Amino acid sequence: MSTLTQEQVMAALRHVQEPELNQDLVTLGMIEDLKVDDTVVSLTVMLTTPGCPLKAEIHDRIFTELAKIGVTSVNVGWGHKPRGQALPVALPGIQHVIAIGSGKGGVGKSTVSVNLAISLSEMGARVGLLDADIYGPSIPMMMGADERPRQLNNKLVPVERHGVKLMSMGFLLPNPEDPVIWRGPMLHGVIQQFLNEVDWGELDYLLIDMPPGTGDVPLSLSQSIPLSGVVIVITPQPVAASIGMKTLKMFETAKVPILGIVENMSYFVCPSCTTETNIFSRGGGRVVADAKKVPFLGEVPLDPKIREGGDTGAPVTVSEPQSPQAEAFRKVTAAMVEQVHCQPLMAAVTTV
Numbered sequence: 001m002s003t004l005t006q007e008q009v010m011a012a013l014r015h016v017q018e019p020e021l022n023q024d025l026v027t028l029g030m031i032e033d034l035k036v037d038d039t040v041v042s043l044t045v046m047l048t049t050p051g052c053p054l055k056a057e058i059h060d061r062i063f064t065e066l067a068k069i070g071v072t073s074v075n076v077g078w079g080h081k082p083r084g085q086a087l088p089v090a091l092p093g094i095q096h097v098i099a100i101g102s103g104k105g106g107v108g109k110s111t112v113s114v115n116l117a118i119s120l121s122e123m124g125a126r127v128g129l130l131d132a133d134i135y136g137p138s139i140p141m142m143m144g145a146d147e148r149p150r151q152l153n154n155k156l157v158p159v160e161r162h163g164v165k166l167m168s169m170g171f172l173l174p175n176p177e178d179p180v181i182w183r184g185p186m187l188h189g190v191i192q193q194f195l196n197e198v199d200w201g202e203l204d205y206l207l208i209d210m211p212p213g214t215g216d217v218p219l220s221l222s223q224s225i226p227l228s229g230v231v232i233v234i235t236p237q238p239v240a241a242s243i244g245m246k247t248l249k250m251f252e253t254a255k256v257p258i259l260g261i262v263e264n265m266s267y268f269v270c271p272s273c274t275t276e277t278n279i280f281s282r283g284g285g286r287v288v289a290d291a292k293k294v295p296f297l298g299e300v301p302l303d304p305k306i307r308e309g310g311d312t313g314a315p316v317t318v319s320e321p322q323s324p325q326a327e328a329f330r331k332v333t334a335a336m337v338e339q340v341h342c343q344p345l346m347a348a349v350t351t352v
């Protein structure tokens with residue numbers, strides 16, 4: 001077999017389609033650092049987001065095409081290059097702002113928020129988490145953070161835990177147990193300050209744990225923040241599903257893209273016999289998703305480890321990363337990333 005040239009390899013890579021964008025990797029400018037040594041190739045694929053769930057698929061396609069021209073070994077590295085022009089940046093330095101919403105309190109919005117944030121960070125993304133539940137801030141406790149944010153050049157420096165930058169009203173109250181009694185407009189101002197007067201630095205994702213409800217507060221917040229989309233958390237009881245529908249409608253009316261629905265407390269896995277029991281009517285989240293034609297991002301079990309993680313400041317994705325519970329959150333995270341990134345990008349690229 002004769003020695004291959006860079007040109008031959010590039011020509012073969014032109015036959016590798018990016019699975020979602022329907023264009024090849026070369027045209028999309030995703031190939032960098034190509035080195036060809038006899039029949040051994042190494043290259044870096046620049047993804048549009050760290051931890052893009054399409055990695056495995058892209059890897060297989062590259063391998064198949066290059067094998068056809070006699071390549072014997074491919075070493076694929078992964079890089080990350082947001083497509084600056086196609087995707088407008090949400091806020092200076094922040095690529096994507098994602099809200100986590102629900103109609104009802106107590107469905108596990110904060111639990112889902114912290115575990116999604118940690119999973120994103122573990123995928124290599126730079127992540128912030130803003131607790132917009134001003135009346136009942138729970139992020140500091142769930143993340144095991146109780147220090148006060150420092151002030152630097154007139155900006156607040158987020159507190160960092162488990163690889164995530166955090167900001168919450170809970171950090172700023174003289175006594176965290178004190179109730180916050182504010183009216184809507186004041187609350188609005190605080191959230192704007194949290195966005196603009198906190199030194200978030202460069203972030204791939206800023207998650208916002210939204211206040212509960214289908215009323216004015218989440219609505220006006222979602223309109224004043226440049227959101228990439230919202231993830232809606234519901235539990236499988238019929239009443240929660242109906243509130244989930246209302247919440248969805250509210251965000252749709254506000255023209256916020258719906259990234260999908262997460263069903264929390266979906267089923268219970270017996271710790272001794274591993275039998276799955278559907279305590280509520282499991283599947284309610286998927287029913288809502290199908291009815292409203294929005295993506296279903298996954299199910300999270302009802303599990304004591306998940307609650308303990310939240311109570312002790314070490315969410316299950318940190319305390320037991322190998323557990324099926326942590327895996328459930330990682331699956332939801334991957335599905336969410338796919339919705340945020342791969343799809344809007346597809347629209348942006350195909351219209352060029």
Ligand SMILES: Nc1ncnc2c1ncn2[C@@H]1O[C@H](COP(=O)(O)OP(=O)(O)O)[C@@H](O)[C@H]1O
Pocket residue numbers: 102104105106107108109110111112138264265266300301302303304306307308310311
């Ligand atoms: N999947 C789950 N399994 C067990 N407990 C959970 C689960 N999700 C949430 N919880 C617990 O339920 C309570 C409410 O969750 P939280 O995330 O604070 O809800 P929200 O932010 O929607 O009000 C917390 O005590 C939390 O630890």
Ligand SMILES: [Mg+2]
Pocket residue numbers: 109110111133136138209
């Ligand atoms: Mg909460």
